[in-house]
Amino acid sequence: MAAASPSVFLLMVNGQVESAQFPEYDDLYCKYCFVYGQDWAPTAGLEEGISQITSKSQDVRRALVWNFPIDVTFKSTNPYGWPQIVLSVYGPDVFGNDVVRGYGAVHVPFSPGRHKRTIPMFVPESTSKLQKFTSWFMGRRPEYTDPKVVAQGEGREGETAGAETLFPEQPA
Amino acid sequence: MAEVHVIGQIMGATGFSESSLFCKWGVHTGAAWKLLSGVREGQTQVDTPQVGDMAYWSHPIDLHFATKGLQGWPRLHLQVWSQDGFGRCQLAGYGFCHVPSSPGSHQLHCPTWRPLGPWREQLARAFVGGGPQLLHGDAVYSGADRYRLRTAAGGLVHLELGLLLRHFDRYGVQC
Numbered sequence: 001m002a003a004a005s006p007s008v009f010l011l012m013v014n015g016q017v018e019s020a021q022f023p024e025y026d027d028l029y030c031k032y033c034f035v036y037g038q039d040w041a042p043t044a045g046l047e048e049g050i051s052q053i054t055s056k057s058q059d060v061r062r063a064l065v066w067n068f069p070i071d072v073t074f075k076s077t078n079p080y081g082w083p084q085i086v087l088s089v090y091g092p093d094v095f096g097n098d099v100v101r102g103y104g105a106v107h108v109p110f111s112p113g114r115h116k117r118t119i120p121m122f123v124p125e126s127t128s129k130l131q132k133f134t135s136w137f138m139g140r141r142p143e144y145t146d147p148k149v150v151a152q153g154e155g156r157e158g159e160t161a162g163a164e165t166l167f168p169e170q171p172a
Numbered sequence: 173m174a175e176v177h178v179i180g181q182i183m184g185a186t187g188f189s190e191s192s193l194f195c196k197w198g199v200h201t202g203a204a205w206k207l208l209s210g211v212r213e214g215q216t217q218v219d220t221p222q223v224g225d226m227a228y229w230s231h232p233i234d235l236h237f238a239t240k241g242l243q244g245w246p247r248l249h250l251q252v253w254s255q256d257g258f259g260r261c262q263l264a265g266y267g268f269c270h271v272p273s274s275p276g277s278h279q280l281h282c283p284t285w286r287p288l289g290p291w292r293e294q295l296a297r298a299f300v301g302g303g304p305q306l307l308h309g310d311a312v313y314s315g316a317d318r319y320r321l322r323t324a325a326g327g328l329v330h331l332e333l334g335l336l337l338r339h340f341d342r343y344g345v346q347c
Contacts, residue, residue: 023223037209037234079177079336080209080236105230107179110277110334120184120228122219151232 010043010075011083013108017051017068020089025101028064028091029053035105035151036074037081045072083108084151087119099141105151173238174340175208178246178271180278180333182216184228187327188264190254193227194218195329197251199235199271200313202244210235218255226330233333242345246271249312250329252284262301265326268313275347277334284326 017030033048051068074083086105093099102121109115124142126132135141144150178199185193198213216229237246249268253261265284272278287304288294297303311317337347 078236079179080234082177082179082234082334084232105232107181107232107334110179110336120226120230122217122228122230125220150230 008075008077010073011108012073013045013070013083015070017066017070017087019063019065019067022064022089022091022101025091026056026064027053028089028101030066030068030087030089031147032068032070032085032087033148034072034074034083034108035086035148036076036083037078039078040074040076040081040083043073043075047072082110086147086151087121088147088150089121093136093141100143103144103147103150173206173240174343174345175338176235176237176239176246176271177336177338178233178235178237178333179336180233180331182229182231182233182250183330183332184219184226184230185252185327185329186226188227188252188254189327190262190264191225191227192218192220192255193252193264194255195229195231195250195252197231197233197248198309199246199248200310201237201239201246202241204241205237205239205244205246208236208238245273247313248282248331249309250282250284251309251312252326252329256301260301262297263303263305266306266312267326267329269331272333272335273347275335275337277332280331280333282329282331284329285323286326288322288324 017032020028020030022028030051031049034042049068051066054064054066056062056064070085084105084107086103088103089101090098091101100123102123104119104121106117106119109117124144126135126142182195182197185195195216212235214231216231219227219229221227247268247270251266252264254264255261263286265286267282267284269280269282272280287306289304293303306312311321340347
């Protein structure tokens with residue numbers, strides 16, 4: 001019996017990072033990137049992007065809208081390592097420094113069709129009160145050197161995070 | 173061999189009286205199952221909710237199993253712990269749920285419980301912390317010796333799991 005050759009399948013993701021809800025922060029921009037397993041490779045489109053800086057609307061909704069397009073196609077032979085989209089949101093603090101306001105990640109939906117995802121976001125937090133004060137004061141908050149760690153399960157044991165529930169909504 | 177992909181996230185937890193929570197999770201399967209890729213157990217970060225009362229972990233789960241039989245379908249077991257300002261950890265609840273068996277996306281809400289000791293221990297827990305824990309983790313997902321336990325309810329753990337099944341039709345299983 002002839003061995004079956006691995007079959008390649010394509011995953012096309014079209015969508016946008018629509019908006020966010022951050023009660024406490026304004027003037028935010030977001031970056032997205034994709035994290036995927038070894039059997040996956042992007043074939044078309046951009047796998048990373050930085051959005052514009054948006055301010056809260058003046059109306060009662062107080063919405064932060066990016067409407068930032070996502071357009072990428074992956075090819076793979078194995079569902080293991082299904083792509084995740086990692087979002088990082090940044091904004092200015094009181095002193096004008098650019099600090100991270102939240103990280104979040106979610107798997108790209110499995111079934112074809114239109115999906116809307118609301119992603120909770122979190123920031124890493126220092127465990128000592130002195131460190132929290134100095135990082136607030138100096139504008140150097142704990143930040144990940146590589147946001148892609150947010151999409152990985154291993155090595156999270158040491159972290160403490162405060163969840164700012166901000167919700168980028170992403171129809172795909 | 174039939175294959176099962178479990179891809180999803182441990183979203184977070186609600187309903188616990190403690191606020192800085194983390195979750196240790198693991199997947200238990202029967203003898204016929206083999207893990208081809210992925211990590212079978214892990215621990216989330218500690219999350220302190222700033223807005224609302226749900227602690228969000230968004231911890232990814234990506235597992236690829238191969239199996240020869242349906243017995244021992246994977247079960248996800250969870251331990252939710254809280255961490256206080258001094259770095260001490262206290263058990264908040266144990267829970268388990270079966271991985272769904274139909275393909276597609278599923279939202280799971282896993283209830284948790286914690287063992288209760290005599291009233292002296294409950295009073296000590298309120299002041300000093302601590303409390304009884306299970307010696308053998310398998311009581312969480314097996315029903316064998318549960319009748320010996322006295323427990324109280326914990327909160328809910330929310331998961332979103334997607335299932336992809338492959339080659340089950342070769343074994344006469346329709347899904």
